[in-house]
Amino acid sequence: MSSVLRILLRRLGISVIVLIGVSMLIFAIARIIPGDPARIALGPNATAEQVVMIRTEMHLDEPIVAQYGHFVADVLRGDLGTSLYTNRPVTTDIAEFLPATLELVIFAGILMVGFGLPLGILAARHRGRWPDHVVRVLTLLTVSAPSFVWAVILMLLFAFYLPLFPVAGRLDSAYDITRVTGFLTVDTLIAGNFGAFLDALHHLVLPAVALALSGIGQAARLTRANMVETYDKPYIEMAEAYGFFPSRIARRYAFKPSLIPSLTIIGLDFAAMLGNAFLVEAVFAWPGLSRYGVAVILRKDLNAIMGTVLIIALTFLVVNIIVDLLIAFLNTRIRHSTRGAT
Amino acid sequence: MTRALRIIASNPMSLAGLLLVLLIVAAAIFAPWVAPFPTHNTAVIDFAYANQGPSARNWMGTDLVGRDIFSRILYAYRISLGLGIVVLIIAAPVGTVVGLLAGYLGGWTESVLMRLVDVFLSIPPLVLAIAVLGVLEPTLTNAMIAVTVMWWPWYARLVYSIARSEREEGYVLAAEVIGAPTAHIAFREVLPNCLPAIITKMTLDMGFVIIIASSLSFLGLGVQPPTPDLGSMVAEGARYLPDSWWMTVFPGLAILLAVFGFNLLGDGLREVLGVDE
Amino acid sequence: MSALLDIRDLRLGFKGLRGITEVLHGIDLAIAAGERVALVGESGSGKSVTARIILGLLQEARAARVSGAVEFDGRDISTMPARQRAKLRGTEMSMIFQDPTSSLNPTFTIGRQFAEVMRRRQPEMSREACDRRASEMLAEVSIPDPARVLSAYPFQLSGGMNQRVMIAMALVNHPKLLLADEPGTALDVSVQALTLRLMHDLVERHGTAVLFISHNLGVVREFADRVYVIYRGRIVEEGPTRALFDNPGHAYTRALMSAVPRITGAGLPEVPEVSDDFLAPMVRHTGGAA
Numbered sequence A: 001m002s003s004v005l006r007i008l009l010r011r012l013g014i015s016v017i018v019l020i021g022v023s024m025l026i027f028a029i030a031r032i033i034p035g036d037p038a039r040i041a042l043g044p045n046a047t048a049e050q051v052v053m054i055r056t057e058m059h060l061d062e063p064i065v066a067q068y069g070h071f072v073a074d075v076l077r078g079d080l081g082t083s084l085y086t087n088r089p090v091t092t093d094i095a096e097f098l099p100a101t102l103e104l105v106i107f108a109g110i111l112m113v114g115f116g117l118p119l120g121i122l123a124a125r126h127r128g129r130w131p132d133h134v135v136r137v138l139t140l141l142t143v144s145a146p147s148f149v150w151a152v153i154l155m156l157l158f159a160f161y162l163p164l165f166p167v168a169g170r171l172d173s174a175y176d177i178t179r180v181t182g183f184l185t186v187d188t189l190i191a192g193n194f195g196a197f198l199d200a201l202h203h204l205v206l207p208a209v210a211l212a213l214s215g216i217g218q219a220a221r222l223t224r225a226n227m228v229e230t231y232d233k234p235y236i237e238m239a240e241a242y243g244f245f246p247s248r249i250a251r252r253y254a255f256k257p258s259l260i261p262s263l264t265i266i267g268l269d270f271a272a273m274l275g276n277a278f279l280v281e282a283v284f285a286w287p288g289l290s291r292y293g294v295a296v297i298l299r300k301d302l303n304a305i306m307g308t309v310l311i312i313a314l315t316f317l318v319v320n321i322i323v324d325l326l327i328a329f330l331n332t333r334i335r336h337s338t339r340g341a342t
Numbered sequence B: 001m002t003r004a005l006r007i008i009a010s011n012p013m014s015l016a017g018l019l020l021v022l023l024i025v026a027a028a029i030f031a032p033w034v035a036p037f038p039t040h041n042t043a044v045i046d047f048a049y050a051n052q053g054p055s056a057r058n059w060m061g062t063d064l065v066g067r068d069i070f071s072r073i074l075y076a077y078r079i080s081l082g083l084g085i086v087v088l089i090i091a092a093p094v095g096t097v098v099g100l101l102a103g104y105l106g107g108w109t110e111s112v113l114m115r116l117v118d119v120f121l122s123i124p125p126l127v128l129a130i131a132v133l134g135v136l137e138p139t140l141t142n143a144m145i146a147v148t149v150m151w152w153p154w155y156a157r158l159v160y161s162i163a164r165s166e167r168e169e170g171y172v173l174a175a176e177v178i179g180a181p182t183a184h185i186a187f188r189e190v191l192p193n194c195l196p197a198i199i200t201k202m203t204l205d206m207g208f209v210i211i212i213a214s215s216l217s218f219l220g221l222g223v224q225p226p227t228p229d230l231g232s233m234v235a236e237g238a239r240y241l242p243d244s245w246w247m248t249v250f251p252g253l254a255i256l257l258a259v260f261g262f263n264l265l266g267d268g269l270r271e272v273l274g275v276d277e
Numbered sequence C: 001m002s003a004l005l006d007i008r009d010l011r012l013g014f015k016g017l018r019g020i021t022e023v024l025h026g027i028d029l030a031i032a033a034g035e036r037v038a039l040v041g042e043s044g045s046g047k048s049v050t051a052r053i054i055l056g057l058l059q060e061a062r063a064a065r066v067s068g069a070v071e072f073d074g075r076d077i078s079t080m081p082a083r084q085r086a087k088l089r090g091t092e093m094s095m096i097f098q099d100p101t102s103s104l105n106p107t108f109t110i111g112r113q114f115a116e117v118m119r120r121r122q123p124e125m126s127r128e129a130c131d132r133r134a135s136e137m138l139a140e141v142s143i144p145d146p147a148r149v150l151s152a153y154p155f156q157l158s159g160g161m162n163q164r165v166m167i168a169m170a171l172v173n174h175p176k177l178l179l180a181d182e183p184g185t186a187l188d189v190s191v192q193a194l195t196l197r198l199m200h201d202l203v204e205r206h207g208t209a210v211l212f213i214s215h216n217l218g219v220v221r222e223f224a225d226r227v228y229v230i231y232r233g234r235i236v237e238e239g240p241t242r243a244l245f246d247n248p249g250h251a252y253t254r255a256l257m258s259a260v261p262r263i264t265g266a267g268l269p270e271v272p273e274v275s276d277d278f279l280a281p282m283v284r285h286t287g288g289a290a
Helices: A002-031 A037-042 A048-057 A064-076 A090-125 A130-143 A147-161 A184-190 A194-231 A234-241 A246-284 A289-298 A302-341 B002-010 B012-029 B069-105 B107-121 B125-135 B140-166 B170-177 B182-218 B230-238 B246-273 C047-054 C082-088 C110-121 C127-140 C146-150 C159-171 C189-206 C217-223 C241-246 C251-259
Strands: C005-016 C019-031 C036-040 C064-072 C093-096 C177-181 C209-214 C226-231 C234-240
Touching (some): A002 A302, A002 B107, A002 B125, A037 A048, A090 A130, A090 A184, A090 A194, A090 A246, A090 A289, A090 A302, A130 A194, A147 A194, A147 B246, A184 A194, A234 C093, A246 A302, A246 B182, A289 A302, A289 B125, B002 B012, B002 B246, B012 B069, B069 B107, B069 B140, B069 B182, B069 B246, B125 B140, B140 B182, B182 B246, C019 C036, C019 C047, C019 C064, C019 C209, C019 C234, C036 C047, C036 C217, C047 C064, C047 C177, C047 C209, C093 C159, C110 C127, C189 C217, C209 C217, C217 C241, C226 C251
Parallel strands (some): C036 C209, C093 C177
Antiparallel strands (some): C005 C019, C226 C234
8 A cells, every 4th residue: 555655645746736836827817817906806986095905905015926925825724815796705605616516527427437438348349340430430429519519409409309307407496405515416315305316316417418428438439549459469369269258358358458548538538527517507507616607707706716716726636636546556456466476 | 641641531531521621611711702691790680580490591590680690600610710720820839849848858847847737737728718718808819818828738748748758769869979959859850750649639629629719608708799609609599499499509510510520530640640549 | 080170271361452362272280189289380371370260269350261171179160150169269279379478467366367267167166266276287387386376467477487377277177279379489498498398298198189389390399299381371291290300391391490490499480582492282291190
């Protein structure tokens, strides 16, 4: 286990550097804003007096380095400032909207892995034959449209023409569920309301599929490419020479060794869904971070913009660390016994 | 070149991609001449034909103020392709130079540059563009800036990984031994070996830039009305689902078609140029 | 005497862009039960594809066109359904490959791979029983610490060790026929010689018939009862090892022999030049086992 720990520490070290960089980047973005942030914060009708006051309050009268210092100090204290849009602390807003987004992204991630990998395995196993061609065209199609186009098409087909799924929202208003985690699939179970749980799942299907489609395509294409390379290895021929079933060879001999190189990219695709969630949420009126994000951006609500981006970057980093650890763990399960043996 | 064309033409999927791309580029270039209603790229109002489904007069229907959707899609292709070209023309060289310097020089330069790249890559691409656009005014130019800012690091990473392995190759060592200037080795010896990968990525990226740009305008952060843009057309139409389905479906399919074409072509190029996935 | 393996007029073509390219032009080859037979030729002469046809692997490749009879244990493999063929592999016949380390699955332990192979014959076999049986087999190939090897991954073992593992694995199900495709060519010379001797003793004890494929006449001399020499998809000479070495009848065999040092050498023997004599009719030494 010690090597996993070492990788974790190294990864955390890099993450800290990257996070410092991200904070600088976000700070820089906030400062390239044309015009005076104080004026934007106050709106066009502010008096000169108010402007001076808010300038002092926002430390805008201090040198840029000091401003960055204040920004970092505030962030470390968990203070992301107050949103001009909602008039509440940005952290409160994020705590309210982030779980809905995470729930959506996690379900989409499950779909991505659950459908993408098997499709890739299928294509690789029948490489050069018709299942391969079909999967190739289908996956190329799914990666060729932004998630909001899939969202609109799915909504039209499966919510309007075939009313199989709800059009919008997370839960039927008939249910009243106490908020604990913010994940409705979890909260409904905590409340012991199984009907509400199914309703929450029912609401999740279309948005999650819309969000996952391009990820499914990417995961399938990647898995296929890595597996086709593995199929040329001598141990595949050996497995064939020993008469193992083709399906067994595909799963155990061609897929397993190609999983590790695929994982990094799949992790990146998963994290990219955090961005695409903005689009899907907009279509399905999903009350997640996106509606908040777009609203604060259109209002030039600096604190809220910086806070939202920071939280998303943080989530992104955490996902990547988890993926790296998973890879390290899979690798060490092999390498661990090395030291015992030689 | 002719050999490359022959290989692409021998694969039906790559050929389809090439034809699709040519078709869309032609549609964009000749939009003012081929669009049935060449004035509908502006704030024209024609209430007599407002909100009508596909017909012989308007193949893809009309929008709320009576503008022809098909004509507007052709004009929107101009915006999408133009934006894609500008973004890649800036992002690819910038990223290439950064990646080349980091990969070939190594040491100090490598650490600083690649950490910088890591920083940009650790914000989901769309979110970074949204953030940049959030503080700038939502215009076409600013959308280009935002997308370029999020795009160059990917080229830096690609070129970096190739340059780093090329650094150890015999021809580079030989050039170093005879005392060739560093810039010469980096740009004349190492860079040509990165080109196939860069060209393939640029083709595939045309599709992705179209996706990102339309996503931004879908959120209302890109091109502003009345200029037609595929993303904002979908967003506008989405409010009138399911009755006025043509307002969203056709612009949506237009995005799909264009990106699909670039992806097919990019896949074909990858085979021709022998680039790893 | 009825042969375990009887190949008659075997032809193989590959469908390419310009029609079918024939690789084997009608091969006859027979192996009796328990007999050790070598098939010798340059790379590209068609010896490896022959082994893959016997295993029934090439019949499943789309571009391959196989004709002729391949009778194994009285049944014609080439007319068998694919499933039946697959049933024979790993049970009635097995194969040893050129590069032992890369031919073993890098993500499984040796013990697990043994179990996979043994369950081809006895699907219900427990892992403990598999490990016990595998240990016995590993002891037979002179591996001193079977338990350690069983829990190791292939890349943790030396090439010579993996070679022995592969031999043990190939014989664990008591196959009637073992195909050995250039075994150990990837290893260094002394290790190769050692493992070949080991394999020789083992198949003798188990009474396994072997088709030993090699480009190296020197290696074959130590190992085989009978030799076939193959050149460009045709058998050019066949006979008992002794007779063939003492009195090589075909021009190509003589060229091959003069190109190869008599010791067990590694590396590809290059036949110096191509001569029209190489296309002369086949030489058959009588008095052989077949």
